[in-house]
Structures are given as structure tokens and as C-alpha cells.
Amino acid sequence: MSETTPNLTLPYILPSQAQKHVTHNEALQRLDALVQLTIRATLATPPGTPEDGACFLVDAGAGGLWSGKDGQIAVRQDGAWTFFVPRDGWRGWFAASGTLLVHEDGEWNPLPLPEGGAMQMLGINATPDTTNRLSVSAPATLLTNEGAGHQLKINKAASSDTASLLFQTGWTGHAEMGLAGDNGFSIKVSPDGSSWLAALTVTTGGRVHLPQRPLVAASMNSATTTQAAGSKTGFQSLAANQGGFALGAAISGGSGSRLVVPEDGLYLVSLSLQASSTGAHGIDLLVNGATVVASIRNTGSGGTLASKSATTIAALSAGDWLSCEHSGSADVTFGPGKTAVTAIML
Numbered sequence: 001m002s003e004t005t006p007n008l009t010l011p012y013i014l015p016s017q018a019q020k021h022v023t024h025n026e027a028l029q030r031l032d033a034l035v036q037l038t039i040r041a042t043l044a045t046p047p048g049t050p051e052d053g054a055c056f057l058v059d060a061g062a063g064g065l066w067s068g069k070d071g072q073i074a075v076r077q078d079g080a081w082t083f084f085v086p087r088d089g090w091r092g093w094f095a096a097s098g099t100l101l102v103h104e105d106g107e108w109n110p111l112p113l114p115e116g117g118a119m120q121m122l123g124i125n126a127t128p129d130t131t132n133r134l135s136v137s138a139p140a141t142l143l144t145n146e147g148a149g150h151q152l153k154i155n156k157a158a159s160s161d162t163a164s165l166l167f168q169t170g171w172t173g174h175a176e177m178g179l180a181g182d183n184g185f186s187i188k189v190s191p192d193g194s195s196w197l198a199a200l201t202v203t204t205g206g207r208v209h210l211p212q213r214p215l216v217a218a219s220m221n222s223a224t225t226t227q228a229a230g231s232k233t234g235f236q237s238l239a240a241n242q243g244g245f246a247l248g249a250a251i252s253g254g255s256g257s258r259l260v261v262p263e264d265g266l267y268l269v270s271l272s273l274q275a276s277s278t279g280a281h282g283i284d285l286l287v288n289g290a291t292v293v294a295s296i297r298n299t300g301s302g303g304t305l306a307s308k309s310a311t312t313i314a315a316l317s318a319g320d321w322l323s324c325e326h327s328g329s330a331d332v333t334f335g336p337g338k339t340a341v342t343a344i345m346l
Contacts, residue, residue: 029077033053033073037055039057039073040054040055044062052079058073065081066081071106088103089104159183162179184201214267215243216238217239218235218343220233220234220235223335226332227326227330229326229329232255234247239340243262258321258323261321263345266346271324271341272340273298273309274338274339275333276304276330277303279329281328283324284324285322296310307338
């Protein structure tokens with residue numbers, strides 16, 4: 001018969017053994033140290049004033065009274081150090097890091113996840129909750145392939161639900177992409193996390209819309225008027241308008257209002273002129289009343305109605321305004337598709 005138990009090496013009380021209390025007390029000491037094992041710290045040398053019952057993991061390169069005990073568990077008992085060699089499967093609570101580790105092949109490692117991996121919540125360097133059941137706090141998150149492609153799937157229950165990626169700053173949403181309230185794809189942005197604008201939408205039929213893209217078709221109200229050389233006209237009617245174009249202040253010394261640009265960018269601008277005259281005449285499209293971005297010149301139409309157009313790309317800034325200035329003398333017909341301006345941000 002062995003003198004000790006196979007797992008914790010507890011001494012048996014043998015038949016006819018004297019001093020049985022010594023053997024019994026030794027077994028109790030081992031049980032007290034190893035059952036509900038709590039490791040206070042991992043050290044290479046003994047602490048200065050250890051409490052009785054304190055347990056430590058002896059680090060590599062141990063010295064002093066722990067010399068030669070690397071990897072063992074040192075327990076302070078009755079003013080002396082007792083050492084135990086950990087076996088595979090032993091579990092210990094490491095108080096310094098607040099982690100439960102298991103011993104295997106000479107190392108202490110975190111407990112492995114269940115084989116099936118099923119759990120209600122998981123936090124990686126973060127705290128999950130009932131809404132964010134998977135929470136990760138890290139510089140990056142990697143999802144990679146296993147030899148072929150890789151898909152990240154976000155599934156919603158019904159068409160009216162949302163399946164999207166939300167981008168935040170300080171926990172306030174500022175951009176979102178995905179299926180938001182229907183099955184069409186959209187990209188939305190928000191200045192404050194409450195009011196949202198759809199920057200791009202794609203229908204289930206594959207058609208792309210840019211609902212915030214600045215564009216405009218502007219003219220004076222439909223009429224034919226005689227414009228003398230140097231006369232100035234602005235705009236009164238917006239036949240099409242998207243993305244923030246607006247009528248501004250009245251044209252000084254002329255008629256109509258300024259057409260105010262909503263956003264910095266390159267714009268495709270088209271100027272059209274419909275007029276009749278017996279002599280040379282023309283029209284200029286001006287930015288801020290000074291810079292010409294498009295011009296039309298006509299040598300005369302013999303009194304018959306004629307149409308011309310000019311198209312250009314112009315760099316415009318938010319707050320710039322457009323107006324027209326006429327040269328020569330002509331009867332100009334205003335209105336959509338006649339004497340008018342169209343602009344669209346590229």
C-alpha cells in the first residue's frame with residue numbers, strides 16, 4: 001500500500017503508526033494550501049513579511065529560500081516555506097490579475113472555451129450587455145479567410161428592420177451603411193446622431209440615387225423681355241432643386257435674385273440662351289458678380305428666335321452666387337429650357 005494519496009500526495013495514517021496526529025496535520029496543511037488554491041503573486045524571491053497561509057508561484061530564476069523551486073507553489077506555513085509541484089489540471093485563482101488559470105505542460109493558462117463555443121455574452125477587453133452581447137475593445141479586429149473567401153453576414157428579421165454598420169464618435173452615430181428600414185442599400189450621415197440624411201441609396205432594382213447631390217435648374221419667370229447691353233438678371237424660378245441651392249439677395253441694378261451655391265466642389269454648369277435680335281448680342285454667367293464662367297455670343301438672328309448653349313466645369317465654393325449679364329440688345333425669352341442655367345455637382 002502506498003503511503004500517500006495519488007493526486008494531492010496526502011499522507012495515509014498507517015496501521016500501528018505512532019504520532020498519528022503529525023501525519024493527520026500534514027495532510028490538513030496540504031489540503032488547506034491546495035483546495036481553493038489562490039496565488040497571491042508570481043515572484044522569484046520570497047516576499048519580506050508573508051502572512052501564514054499565503055501562496056505564491058515561484059518564477060523562473062528563483063533565488064534565496066526559493067532557489068531551485070522554479071514553477072512550484074510556495075506556501076507559508078508555521079513560519080516556514082512548504083513547496084508543492086503543480087500537476088496538470090490544477091486550477092488556481094491568480095489574485096494579482098484577477099484570472100482563473102489551469103496548469104498544463106508546465107504552464108498556467110486561461111481556461112479554454114467550451115468545445116461548442118456557445119455562450120450568452122462575450123466581452124474581449126470590454127463589458128458586454130444585453131444589447132451588445134459581443135463587445136470588443138482593441139486597436140483592430142481581424143476576420144480572415146480559411147483558404148478561400150470570407151463573408152460577414154448581418155441578418156435582419158423583416159424588411160422594415162435594420163441591418164447596418166453604424167460609425168460613431170464618442171458613442172454618437174455619424175454615419176450608417178446597410179439596409180435601413182427596407183431592403184434597399186443606403187449610406188446615411190448625421191451631424192448630431194439624431195437627424196439623418198441619405199447620401200446614397202441603391203434600390204433592389206440596382207438603380208443608384210444621390211438624394212443630397214447639389215443640382216439645380218434655374219431661370220427667370222417665363223417671359224420675353226428686351227435686355228439692353230449691360231443689363232443684369234438673376235433667377236426667380238427653380239424648376240429643379242436638390243442639395244441646398246437657394247435664391248439669395250436681389251440682383252443690384254437688375255432683376256431677379258442671386259443663385260447661391262450650397263457646397264464646395266466641381267460643378268457641371270450649362271448656360272442656355274433663347275433670343276431674337278437684328279444685331280450682335282450675348283450673355284455671360286458670372287460668379288459673385290465678377291468672374292465669367294460661361295458665355296454665349298450671337299451675331300444676330302435676323303429677328304427670328306434662336307437658341308444656343310454653353311457648358312463648362314467650374315470650381316465653386318459654398319456661398320458663391322451666380323447671375324447673368326447681357327451684351328448687345330435682344331428680346332430674350334426666359335424660362336426652363338429657354339434662357340436658363342443648370343448646375344450639378346460632380
